[in-house]
Amino acid sequence: MFYGAMKLSVGNGLKLAFRPWVEGLEHVPAKGPAILASNHLSFSDSFFLPAVLDRKVTFIAKAEYFTSPGVKGKLTAAFFKGVGQLPVDRSGVRGAGEAAIRSGLEVLARGELFGIYPEGTRSPDGRLYRGKPGGLARVALRSGAPVLPVAMVDTEKIQPPGQVVPKLMRPGIRIGAPMDFSRYRGMENDRFIQRALTDEVMYEIMRLSGQEYVDMYATAAKRQLAEEAKREAEAEKAARDAKDAEAERDAESGAADGTGTDPDPGGRRPAGPRLSGPAARLAAARRRRHERDRAA
Template sequence: MKLTVGGSLKTVFRPWVEGLENIPDEGPAILASNHLSFSDSFFLPAVLDRKVTFIAKAEYFTSPGVKGKLTAAFFKGVGQLPVDRSGARGAGEAAIKSGIDVIERGELFGIYPEGTRSPDGRLYRGKPGGLARVALATGAPVIPVAMIDTEKIQPPGKVVPKLMRPGIRIGKPLDFSRYQGMEGDRFILRSVTDEVMYEIMKLSGQEYVDIYATAAKRQIADAAKKKAELEKKAEQEKKAEQEKKKAEQEKAGQGAPRGKTGRDKAA
């Protein structure tokens, strides 16, 4: 499945890649990437010879019907790992455990430190829970990755992708073994995460925003809601003004003196 999907993606979209030499031929590593599009989890594995395991919503694997089974088979084939996200804390712990299991098998584990897709193409603050804890618990090197232009191929909400070339830049491995066993220290977790995000920023060239992407999405949603409310209010006021003018015109027409009839003119 990976060879089929990966080969098709490379043939159709022809992604360009820099830094492939930074991916080890064997042994565990964590690939920490920015997240611009739903397709990121497909393009990165497509350009690598080794399997990369990402975390995916459990719903992708449990949907009913023929479509659900095909979707589940596709995600399993491209190396996606189901995690139940019904509870925020439980989901985080499950993702960390899954990541550690992948690393202990000597494989590549892919993770998006931002926690969700960027709402506007900018790079947001990394969450310290997953990436740093897996890195410090296992001692595995962290390889920063930058996806380029994938949001233009498949923007949020779009099903049919646009044909254009995305890019992938792979940075040099970062060694955090000096902090191994200190995954309980929140200051260390923050420091490790920020260092990785800085490297991703350099690779991607994105503008960095020091808030979480989830908070940015709420702000954007709130702004859109407020704009819609203001537009609705303005439309209602415009309609009320038009109705008022119409009523005034009708009233003025009713109060005007009637013209003389033909008999009056003859008299």
């Protein structure tokens, strides 16, 4: 009931505002369970995909969205429940994986559509990363449900990090033909089978999306990018400090030998002492360093 109301309001609003294009709707079964395995570019992926489907699709979301305190927290929880999200506690890696698998199997046992992001998190740079083998493979093999590869296209451009107002543009969704993995039935705990199945699905997602594939996990890529950004920031700070130190030395040298120019040659001076020439540059350099130290 609530899902239907949210789909009418949020889903129709998204379709009206952004006009997403979609290919492959004919691959989604009219009834019965199926797994929608999608790339993950944006927070909005879990809203755009359900918006273009006639059937309800359920994704899992981190439990923090459902347990935040206050009125805002309650409204957020109601919204996520309304759009078909299920809470999963990700505080423990193994526990989170098992909870996600159980949730997926329950959804599929009801004959519904279950959405999953094999990468495990959003792509940090728009590229497609290695799929995590446990969740998708185990849900697919235990349930026997077909897997539909899904490609979200350009959703990351709607609201990049740091942008408050979404950009009105047309994202796209491509849904591939169902993939049958019945040949692996009963082998869901074999890590080589899990890897093989996941790689097959990721290849189809890559083919549908046209993304560059990176053979590493997105979580590792995020850590790597964060470390690179930190090193760049430290290098920039060191360069600024060196430049200011050089300016201080030049100013001190100029002040010592009396060189420098009067910034007010016309003689119009305010009341009180005023620094000029090298002394002024020295004071400015020290002031900049002091302000940076306070900000840090």
